[in-house]
Amino acid sequence: MADQPAHTGLIWRERPGRGRPTAERPTSPAADRADAVYADLRRAIIEQSLMPGDKLPEDTIGESFGVSRTLVRGALTRLVADGLVEQWKNRGSFVASPSLVEAQQVFDVRRQPEGLVVERLAGALAREHANRLHGHVAAEKRFHGKEGPEAIRLAGEFHVLLAELTGNTLLARYVSEVVSRSSLILALYSRPHPSECGASEHAEIIEALIAGNAARARYLMDHHLGAVQERALLPKPGAAGRSLKDVLVRYAEPREPLPMASPTQRRA
Amino acid sequence: MADQPAHTGLIWRERPGRGRPTAERPTSPAADRADAVYADLRRAIIEQSLMPGDKLPEDTIGESFGVSRTLVRGALTRLVADGLVEQWKNRGSFVASPSLVEAQQVFDVRRQPEGLVVERLAGALAREHANRLHGHVAAEKRFHGKEGPEAIRLAGEFHVLLAELTGNTLLARYVSEVVSRSSLILALYSRPHPSECGASEHAEIIEALIAGNAARARYLMDHHLGAVQERALLPKPGAAGRSLKDVLVRYAEPREPLPMASPTQRRA
DNA sequence: TCGTAACGGATTGTGTCCAATACTGTCACC
DNA sequence: GGTGACAGTATTGGACACAATCCGTTACGA
Missing domain, CATH: 1.10.10.10 (Winged helix-like DNA-binding domain superfamily/Winged helix DNA-binding domain)
Structure with missing residues (x-):
């Protein structure tokens, strides 16, 4: 995420042309x-x-x-x-x-733009693009089995990368947003699951795109998102170690923050 | 637009429950x-x-x-x-x-969420909802033939209203956003066209929704959006009264504002 | 013991100030 | 006549200080 997607990263648009006037000013760049x-x-x-x-x-x-x-x-x-x-x-x-309802809605909506992405990309993947995707999946697989934050972030970034390859700025922005929201939902609702099998699903999608099989790509993407959704929203009902709070949080509709319980601060 | 869509209208979420403490404070409510x-x-x-x-x-x-x-x-x-x-x-x-490219992208993306909207709504339209939609279309028809800003706004609000009826907040938000952007594009690129025939197309969509014909609703919506897009982006090539600026604006990719030409201010 | 009301602390909401930057117009020079 | 540099002006970027609001606590009374 060094240079992040243009849509969300920058408030100020760079001025086109006339290369930056004062190159690399030493002080903090305002x-x-x-x-x-x-x-x-x-x-x-x-x-x-x-x-x-x-x-x-x-x-x-x-x-x-x-x-x-x-x-x-x-x-x-x-x-x-x-x-x-x-x-x-x-x-x-x-x-x-996000409430459970909102979470459902996010996944509901998410399939649309992501479906468009794979449709646009099927058979239209430049060699270099395919390489980048493969590289990304390889990075994901390095986290296979772990369930740290990096794994979640990488999994999300795959989708964002895919969307950016379409060249459609707005589409990339929407995907980026639903992916972010999904990460949040995963943080809230998903139980620790043994292995994030997303990487192999990602690989399959890439293959379908390269093969130019739009229908299959869309099918795979849909299934993949469905799987993610299921992992996120349907934890085992009788899981042990489930606290009352964990359960109740799913039913609090308009998520008012708890007045007291909030820790004064948390630092990254 | 008296009470506008929740997603975009309010920065601050109202606190749920406990009805507003100080009802109707007289001074401007901060x-x-x-x-x-x-x-x-x-x-x-x-x-x-x-x-x-x-x-x-x-x-x-x-x-x-x-x-x-x-x-x-x-x-x-x-x-x-x-x-x-x-x-x-x-x-x-x-x-x-928005540049012409960006405009194309907006319409490209727009079909996805709007397609989902009609799919969700087909056969699931409450009587009261249908009435609201019919009322809206009636209002649109009152502007038939005119091409003022109200007409554009009303046409857009139909789509937003439709999206809100799904109950999916995020979906409504996305539709609202692409509709806003479309209005902007219409302002930029569309030539004055004799009659905004959108109203009757809207009516057709409502009928399909009531009939519960999802496929037809989606087809109609797709066609409708296609028609809007065409009106917006493909003006008659040899139209008279076209200024150089009007033409050139379509080719300026990263739309840097003209340094001088900007009017000092415009008031609504 | 429970419910209500008032107090104090903390945090945010808003307005205003100063500095930094870029644009515009003018002037000198080639 | 055209190009380049320079200074003036306007506007924004950021920080600070004050005011308003709300929360949690405590004290009081039923």
Whole structure:
């Protein structure tokens, strides 16, 4: 995520042409700090360093990053637009806690843009693109069996990468957003599962795309998303070690943050 | 658009339960002013009172609405997320001017969520919902022949209304966003066309939904969107009264705002 | 013991200030 | 006549300070 997708990464559009006037200014590049706050916060959420429901106080975050509340607020506003953060009037910002219903809706919606992606890409994959995809899957497989945050992030980034290859900026943006939201949902609802078998499913999709079999690619993608959804939303009913809170959280519809329980802060 | 769609209208989520503590406070309700700025700006853009490329100076807008730049900045940030406004570092904000390529992409993407909408709604339309839809179409027909901004707005709101009826918040949000972007594109590229025949197409879709014919509804929606796209992006090549600028604007890829030409301000 | 009301602390909401940057117009020079 | 550099001006970027709101606690009364 070094250079992240254009849609979500940058507030300010670079001016086209006339190459940057002052190349590489040594001091902190002003507006980029705002982007840094946004990117770091976003990544912390997706990697589950910040869990759903965690409080995000403006001043605390500002101190951590060495910026004022103004910039933090801007970053939070953008994260709200991404659906990763919720804001409550006079109470502050929290990492979003999508309800079970909202989670279902996310997966419901997600199949549409992702279906379009594979349709566009089937048979239209440049050699170099295919290589990048294979490389990504290889990276995923290195995490096979583990279930750390990197694994979740990598799995999501595969879908984003796929979408970006279509060249359709808006499409890439939508996919990126639903993927982010899915990561959040996984953090909230999914039980630890032994092995993330997503990587091999990803590989299958790539094969179908290279073969130019649009129908099969769409079928595979649909199945893959269905599998992810199932893993996320249908944990074993009688699983041990399930706390009351874990159960109840699924039924709290408009996810009001718990007033007291919120830890003062969490750092990535 | 009195009470606009939840997703885009409110920064702050209302606290659930415990009915509002201080009912109807007389003074301006603080955060609502920020929402007002956002909503009015958004509407001004969609109704084409503000045209693509128009400059949006923070202080001028602030004066117009009687708020400080802080609130304006927040509203602009949200409009950026909606794709209605572009920001350029140290140059300010402008009404977005999607390129022809981006416009194509918007319509390309748009069919997906809208297809899902009619699929979900086919045969699942409550009587009251059907009535609301019919009422809306009736309102549209009142503008038959005219081509004012209200007509464009109403046509767009039909799609948003449809999406909201699915009950899927995220889906409604996506549709709302692509509809907004489409309005912008219509403002940029479409030639005045004699009669907006969209209303009757909308009526046909409603009939198919009531009949529970999902396939036909999806077909109709697809065709409808195709028709809109064609009207928007394929004007008569030899149309008279076409200025050089009108032509060139279609080929400027990364839409940098013209440094000089921007009118100092436009008021809605 | 429970319910209600008031107080204090903490956090956010908003406005305003100063600095940095880019654009525009003018002038000198080639 | 055209190109380049320079200074003035306007606008934005960011930070800070004050005010408003809300939460949690405590004290009081039934």
